[in-house]
Amino acid sequence: MSESIDYWSLLYVFVLAAFIGLGVIRRVSRLLHTPLMSITNAISGIAVIGSIIVTGGDYPTGIRIMGAIALFASMTNIVSGFLITDRMLKMFKADRQPKRDNKS
């Protein structure tokens, strides 16, 4: 990896992504705040990509052990986060006697 990382563009990406996040999350239904939190748990599992780089690179064993533990932790978040979010969302139903009109 070269040393010519463009820090400024990283900071721009962060600030813009944070504002997009604030805009999108504000519109999330309050009904769904628990599933929202579990899906963001799964998304925070994105640390998986950093963990893969550390685990799979040609590095000393000690470094790769740390990477593997991080990889395990991230994968746990991804799997349990997405599964439980879907499990909860399946439970949210509108009125149980569906109106007889054709749902379009």
Next chain:
Amino acid sequence: MNAVVQLSYLVATVLFIFALHWMNAPLTARKGVYAGVAAMVIAIAATWAQPEIVHHGWIVLALLAGVLVGVPLSMVPLTAVPQRTALSHAFGGLAAGLVGTAKYYLWYSEGPEHLTTFRMAAIIIEIILGYLTFTGSLLAAGKLQEVKWIPQRPVTYPMQNVTNIGLLALALVVGVALTLNPAAAWAPAIFPVVILLALVFGVLLIIPIGGADMPTVIAILNSYAGLAAVAMGFVLDNKLLITAGALDGASGLILAIIMCKAMNRSFLNVLFGAFGQTQQTKTGGEQKIYKEETIDGGAQVLEQANLVVIVPGYGMAVAQAQHKVRELYDQLKKRGVSVKFAIHPVAGRMPGHMNVLLAEADIPYTDLVEMDEINPDMPQCDVALVVGANDVVNPAARTDKGSPIYGMPIIDADRAKTVFAIKRSKNPGFAGIDNELYFSERTWMLFGDAKNVVGELVKQLSGSGAH
């Protein structure tokens, strides 16, 4: 990094944004999950396919282990979702902390030219946030799970805030010293000191926090876990980590703000206020008298109502009463009674907790009504049935300037024509605050376990319905 990888990361970013965007309504929310899964698969595949990834066995093993632990964790009962969430924040923090640590020692051994000031600062932020989130969330999960040797009640001691802030300041000072001299001979030996300080700080930050503040604290820890991923993105020069982490951090922040507003408190007050400490003092005064109602009488009043508003709280979850509540809802609906649920934002132990529990019990979400929307209707409400809620219906929040919950928005149960409150015992609620509502002239108490009481009401109603 080649164009294919960059393009994959870009696609994953867009999909993550859509995943959260689709959470804005129950109808599209499941689509959001699929978008999220797709994004994650793309991100993993693109990263794994890079040529510098040469050891595949370990990756496969770690991923499999993650699946093995993740699947059972996704099947916990919904009452246990707060602790699962906290545990997940802990894992997120741990992953960030470990990657930061690994990267530091790797770059240190490869040569000081890798440890630029920017990178080193990012590593320090990553490990402080990561490790404090790790221990803090573990402790929060332990408190929520009610693990025996972890105190549920806030633990406080003299100079607590001074100690905590001092500890964090010390970690930062050592961190700055490392940032300025990342390649010094002493640096690798001092690095673990920052880790240790962050681990201890995480514990001390959460130890003074009680159950009533858990929704806010979980949201804050969610935000930290996201920000730790952002820091990892700065360390690894990876924009996908930055965007996904920022989305996560923003989500935690917004939820924390909503929770704080719903309690009329500030962030700092939640983190450093040690709620629930000194409120026991006022309860000793005059002995007030509860008015009790029988199941029989309660059922009759419910039956004749036009509008019944049920106010659920954490007690409902503890008693596992939500399915009985659904039966009561059915019985009343059958008689043409209109039934709504009044949901306070901080009812339960995490944001949105009540909605999920009631949805699981098969109550349509169209009958779950936000506090702000139900309150104008409360004067028209014939019966407000309080099931396991306490502080969120305590009128002292409106009237008693001395009350610790003064100023907190509440559900106006006391404005209903009749109030039935189910309560397990005659003791004060979680925060240790006496509740004026129980002594109001419109209030009748139904003492007993919430599940049994509601079950008895259902039995009474279904019995009389048979005639």
